[in-house]
Amino acid sequence: MNKQPEITAQTRKNLIDAFWSLYCEKRIEKITVKEITQKAGYNRGTFYEYFTDVYDVLEQIEQFLIPTLNELPPITMPDNNMGMPVDVFLKLYEQNSKYYSVLLSDNGDPAFASKLKNSTKPMLKQAFSRNYDLDPVEFDFILEYVLSGMIGIMSYWFRQDKILPAENLIALMYDVMENGVMKRLSR
Amino acid sequence: MNKQPEITAQTRKNLIDAFWSLYCEKRIEKITVKEITQKAGYNRGTFYEYFTDVYDVLEQIEQFLIPTLNELPPITMPDNNMGMPVDVFLKLYEQNSKYYSVLLSDNGDPAFASKLKNSTKPMLKQAFSRNYDLDPVEFDFILEYVLSGMIGIMSYWFRQDKILPAENLIALMYDVMENGVMKRLSR
DNA sequence: AATTGTCCGACAACGTGTTGTATATTTACA
DNA sequence: TGTAAATATACAACACGTTGTCGGACAATT
Numbered sequence: 001m002n003k004q005p006e007i008t009a010q011t012r013k014n015l016i017d018a019f020w021s022l023y024c025e026k027r028i029e030k031i032t033v034k035e036i037t038q039k040a041g042y043n044r045g046t047f048y049e050y051f052t053d054v055y056d057v058l059e060q061i062e063q064f065l066i067p068t069l070n071e072l073p074p075i076t077m078p079d080n081n082m083g084m085p086v087d088v089f090l091k092l093y094e095q096n097s098k099y100y101s102v103l104l105s106d107n108g109d110p111a112f113a114s115k116l117k118n119s120t121k122p123m124l125k126q127a128f129s130r131n132y133d134l135d136p137v138e139f140d141f142i143l144e145y146v147l148s149g150m151i152g153i154m155s156y157w158f159r160q161d162k163i164l165p166a167e168n169l170i171a172l173m174y175d176v177m178e179n180g181v182m183k184r185l186s187r
Numbered sequence: 188m189n190k191q192p193e194i195t196a197q198t199r200k201n202l203i204d205a206f207w208s209l210y211c212e213k214r215i216e217k218i219t220v221k222e223i224t225q226k227a228g229y230n231r232g233t234f235y236e237y238f239t240d241v242y243d244v245l246e247q248i249e250q251f252l253i254p255t256l257n258e259l260p261p262i263t264m265p266d267n268n269m270g271m272p273v274d275v276f277l278k279l280y281e282q283n284s285k286y287y288s289v290l291l292s293d294n295g296d297p298a299f300a301s302k303l304k305n306s307t308k309p310m311l312k313q314a315f316s317r318n319y320d321l322d323p324v325e326f327d328f329i330l331e332y333v334l335s336g337m338i339g340i341m342s343y344w345f346r347q348d349k350i351l352p353a354e355n356l357i358a359l360m361y362d363v364m365e366n367g368v369m370k371r372l373s374r
Numbered sequence: 375a376a377t378t379g380t381c382c383g384a385c386a387a388c389g390t391g392t393t394g395t396a397t398a399t400t401t402a403c404a
Numbered sequence: 405t406g407t408a409a410a411t412a413t414a415c416a417a418c419a420c421g422t423t424g425t426c427g428g429a430c431a432a433t434t
């Protein structure tokens with residue numbers, strides 16, 4: 001007999017949603033299986049049919065979020081003469097902001113930022129592969145710097161409730177990537 | 188009657204050290220009070236004389252690390268005509284690398300990176316205060332970008348076991364801050 | 375009617391935080 | 405200076421909550 005996908009998918013979703021509403025409020029350490037199942041309206045035992053752990057829920061959510069990056073690479077390739085596709089990254093961030101803004105916050109998961117960076121790197125490496133002059137080691141360091149900066153500034157943007165219009169943020173990011181931060185900081 | 192500082196300081200240190208050796212190996216969620224006290228050679232109850240929680244140990248460690256930033260500001264001010272004091276930041280990172288490299292890793296605490304950034308910002312704000320042209324809101328965004336990038340690249344440096352000489356890393360960071368990343372990425 | 379998927383209740387084991395107690399060390403006073 | 409009271413430090417035991425698992429009930433599929 002096959003599974004009943006409609007049912008299990010729904011229960012799974014209910015459990016994930018219950019977990020997420022709790023995760024938005026408090027640290028994962030303080031979330032119990034009891035709380036999740038109570039919120040979702042199931043028995044505690046049912047939880048273990050879907051997840052091994054409370055942390056497993058988070059991992060499954062993250063594993064669902066990462067591939068969305070790799071699905072868009074053909075479009076996200078920087079134009080031949082242009083710089084970083086900051087607008088695409090921001091759009092991606094906004095699309096999944098429900099999860100991104102929390103996972104990348106102070107109460108989030110540092111491993112998620114890493115997963116995000118590591119998923120993006122191959123794409124950017126290929127896009128910039130025509131530059132043979134650059135030491136591949138240095139290249140990785142620069143990538144780590146840019147991606148950390150981008151994730152940092154985008155998270156900050158959300159934390160500040162988007163006080164800056166998206167266009168301004170994109171322009172700002174373009175500018176600091178093209179010309180560095182010093183010119184902008186010290187006249 | 189006064190406390191016996193030598194004794195309590197030693198037990199506290201023993202407990203913190205035991206916690207840290209565990210924290211280097213696994214996620215904080217999986218660390219129990221029992222493990223810590225066993226490793227340190229104390230009764231489980233003794234732990235609660237010093238800390239309220241396993242997480243309290245981490246917080247106390249972080250609270251000890253943050254002020255070291257504020258103790259060096261007179262020196263860390265960027266020279267009048269120079270850029271970011273990247274060398275000072277790197278030195279600071281290296282001095283506390285035992286803790287920094289772990290706290291800023293995938294298994295670390297995202298809140299620590301925030302604390303680090305927020306402790307550094309006022310210092311940099313003052314250093315760049317002569318620039319009246321810049322919108323203070325934009326300024327904060329740029330700071331968030333640079334600091335995220337710096338922390339990201341320095342953590343990466345440690346993660347890669349410092350394959351790049353420190354001088355090269357400093358030069359690289361200076362360059363991307365002065366001139367941006369694009370010139371270096373795409374010739 | 376039989377089989378399998380989904381969910382539930384109960385159980386043992388473990389970890390938590392607290393409270394009362396023993397031992398060692400400091401202080402006060404003779 | 406020597407002794408007894410006071411307190412600091414560490415410990416053992418307790419009640420409670422959470423965890424992960426296992427067998428069974430009920431429903432849906434074939």
